[in-house]
Amino acid sequence: MKYKLGDFVRFVDEKMEGFVTRIVDEQMIGVTGDDDFEIPVLASKVTFVHGYENNGKKSLAAEVMQTPVAEFITKGVYLGLVNDAKVNSVMHFYLINDTSFQLLAGLTTESQDKYKGEQAEIIAPKKAVKIYSGQLADLQLWPKFIFNIVFFTNQNIKPEAPLAVTEKIKAKDMASAKKKLPLLDLQGWLIQLDEPELVIDAQKLKESFHKPAGEKQEITKPAGEVDLHIEKLRDDHQLLHSSEILNIQLSYFNKALDAAIVHQLPDITFIHGSGNGTLRQELHRLLSKNNRIQTFMDARKEKFGYGATKVILK
Structure with missing residues (x-):
């Protein structure tokens, strides 16, 4: 075809x-x-219809600019999902290379034990390539996407280990609001491929209750709603840099989520505010990789607007 x-x-x-x-x-x-x-x-x-779109591909041997070692970015390989600009029912998939490496990337799809090589590309640093398209109405029928990605640079940088990632797109991956995708002037959904799946061992967390008295660490049952606004967490927030604030908020989020899992809460709501969306984006990224999460969604808009996320636990 x-x-x-x-x-x-x-x-x-x-x-x-x-x-x-x-x-x-x-x-x-x-x-x-x-x-x-x-x-x-x-x-x-x-x-x-010739001339509608520039179908010419850039040379695979395009010259890559040298990146200063101190500024070399090693993480940031994403799968971006974007609705077609003309036909909203069609979803396009972009492989986004937000690293300083060149990527040799191959995509194979698998459906009912049948495999098909879809595309192979060399993707320059800070570039994105469209690799697949699917009918949104057929989301349940979309195949599994198998990515094999090799990192390359001719600079004095240790390459990342090759990636072999399998992704099955689910409705929950598009449960959050769209956001601007890196390197693309487009709104859509983002899945990070070069991040190991976050696995929380609930049993190990429970074992912490049975440590000797000198080692025992009490895990307090969290409230049903957890406010992550920095002024609620630190009195000295005005003296903190933005990166420090985000780290504190994420640390508090992780502890509250772990506690909710240990205490087997059915759900928990995190109030992150709207702001520039950075904290919300980080929370959704972590939640999407957590195998103890059933799903997550925007909390009641009439109460929180778009400033809170409700998490449903397994």
């Missing part, structure tokens, strides 16, 4: 054009025009 979701095409025998919004099989596709009505058509009966 030479066409992909999101391609702009024109009918050969009629004065019609639109976007490819469904791949039925190797011969049949669905095309949606300005009237938002999807028309099934043989792939042989449409053609690309």
Whole structure:
């Protein structure tokens, strides 16, 4: 199939054009025009509209600028999910390289034990590449995405270990509000690929109750609502730098979440405020990697606006 979701095409025998919004099989596709009505058509009966989009790819041997060692960034490989600008029902997937490494990246999909090599790219530092597209209505049918990524630089920097990451996109990955994605002037959802899954061992936390008296560490049951505003946590907050404030808030969040898991609370709400969204983004990133979390969502908007996140525990 030479066409992909999101391609702009024109009918050969009629004065019609639109976007490819469904791949039925190797011969049949669905095309949606300005009237938002999807028309099934043989792939042989449409053609690309040349000039609509720049399809030329940059050379894989593009020169990479040297980054000062002190400024070299080693973490920041993301999968970004973005709705098509013209056809909102189509979701595009971007591999985002926010590191200073070049990436040799391959994407394979797996569905019902069938594997398909989708794309292989060399991605320059601070660049993003569209690697896949899917129909949003078919989210439950989307395949597993298997990423194999190798890090490279010709500078005197130890490369990161190669990544072999499998992601199955779920509805909860898009439960939070959209945000601006790094390197892309687009709003969407973000999944970090180069971060190990956060695994909390509830049994080990419980064992802390049974330590000898001299070692025993009491874990207090947290309130149902935990306020992470820095003025609630530290009296000297006006003397702290923004990075220190964020670290304090995240530390308090992690302790409260661990305590909620130990005490088997059904849910807990974290009040983070709206602000610039940094704290909310970090909380959602950590929650999405936590295997003790069933789901999370914006808390009651009539009470908190967009300033709180409700976490449902398993």
